[in-house]
Amino acid sequence: MNSKERLLRLFNYDMWGNEQILLCLQQHLEFNDSKQSIQYFAHIAGAQELWYRRIKQKPLDDLAVWPEYGLAAALQKLKTLSAQWKQLLNSESLELDGKISYSNSKGMPYETMMSDILHHVIIHGQHHRAQIAKLLRKADIKPPATDFIYFCRAE
Numbered sequence: 001m002n003s004k005e006r007l008l009r010l011f012n013y014d015m016w017g018n019e020q021i022l023l024c025l026q027q028h029l030e031f032n033d034s035k036q037s038i039q040y041f042a043h044i045a046g047a048q049e050l051w052y053r054r055i056k057q058k059p060l061d062d063l064a065v066w067p068e069y070g071l072a073a074a075l076q077k078l079k080t081l082s083a084q085w086k087q088l089l090n091s092e093s094l095e096l097d098g099k100i101s102y103s104n105s106k107g108m109p110y111e112t113m114m115s116d117i118l119h120h121v122i123i124h125g126q127h128h129r130a131q132i133a134k135l136l137r138k139a140d141i142k143p144p145a146t147d148f149i150y151f152c153r154a155e
Contacts, residue, residue: 003096003115008089010122013151015082018044020144021129022075024136031139040128040135042069045077051121052084054102055114065105085121 001009018041025037046067053060069077088094096115103109126146133143 004089004094007096007115007118008086010119011082011085011089013148014122014125015078016151016154017126017129017146018075018078020146021132022071024141024144025071025132028136028139028141031136031141033135033139037132037135038069038071038074039066040132041071042067042074044125044128045069045074045081047124048081048085048121049077051117052081052088055088055100055117085118089118 021041025034025041028034031037043066046063046065046069050060050063050065052058053063067074067077094114096113096118098114099111100114100117101109101111129146133146136143
């Protein structure tokens, strides 16, 4: 398996993990920290869109990194982004070792290797899914298993 294929697999895992969390949240909409959990879920979508736009050199002016999406809107955004990530990874011209120039939210300029950004997107999503899982556990709700190995076993 080459690097692009591995990244495609990780983006498939990311979408799978997001769907597992979404199903659990939909079943438990009324727990104490449900609002915070939905904010984390929406932020996964907002952050992915931010990075996708940075890579594509698209404007960020209208983008909320912490959008106020409900679960359905966040899921739709994540599905759209999942397709866009796959299209990007399947592009013949994609250079995983190439540098992407962008500015952070404070206006500081950076250059980061494409493959590092793509890995960051995956790791960032897992971080926030873990935060959601912690809030679910705090409410005595068993969160879904979203570790990568569970995805591998489900494939």
